[in-house]
Amino acid sequence: MREKLLDLMKNEGLKPSQLAETLGINPAGISHILAGRNKPGFDLLQKILRRFPRINPDWLLLDAPQMYREQIPGNPTQSQSAVPENEPTGGLFGQPATEPGRPGISPTSVTERPESPRTLTELLVGKKAGVSVTRIVLFYDDQTFESYTPEKTMK
Numbered sequence: 084m085r086e087k088l089l090d091l092m093k094n095e096g097l098k099p100s101q102l103a104e105t106l107g108i109n110p111a112g113i114s115h116i117l118a119g120r121n122k123p124g125f126d127l128l129q130k131i132l133r134r135f136p137r138i139n140p141d142w143l144l145l146d147a148p149q150m151y152r153e154q155i156p157g158n159p160t161q162s163q164s165a166v167p168e169n170e171p172t173g174g175l176f177g178q179p180a181t182e183p184g185r186p187g188i189s190p191t192s193v194t195e196r197p198e199s200p201r202t203l204t205e206l207l208v209g210k211k212a213g214v215s216v217t218r219i220v221l222f223y224d225d226q227t228f229e230s231y232t233p234e235k236t237m238k
Contacts, residue, residue: 084123087143088116090150095135106130109226 092102099117103110108127115121132140141147219231 085117085119088113088123091131091135091138094150106134 088102091097092099095102097105099113100110103113106113106127107130112121112127116123116127128143131143132138137151139147139149139152142150216233219233220228221231222228
């Protein structure tokens with residue numbers, strides 16, 4: 084698979100970091116695959132085939148001799164930069180994207196706070212009886228995270 088990625092980058096004129104950005108993955112993932120440390124997962128293979136629709140899946144997965152398809156299934160004139168039909172085009176969680184500087188929340192859609200303040204742990208535990216939260220992890224877009232462990236409460 085390492086050779087396949089190298090061939091893809093060569094034919095598409097991409098560096099490893101550019102390929103990672105194009106596929107929307109961490110550059111270290113590509114680096115580890117190229118170094119032989121990791122093998123690509125199913126998600127990566129899907130992203131390659133979605134981003135580069137001309138790539139022959141048989142070449143990528145089954146070592147067929149032809150790297151590119153003769154025709155792209157469904158739409159022979161589809162370009163590589165087109166957004167795949169099954170990819171969301173809106174914002175996070177399928178919500179429509181808003182323009183910068185224009186908040187997407189109107190004053191009428193804001194809900195009031197509950198009368199009695201509750202902790203996040205109490206809110207989450209109330210959703211599922213018999214279980215408790217052991218850890219909360221927040222992931223940030225700069226590839227960092229924070230982990231919170233709730234204090235045990237005596238009942």
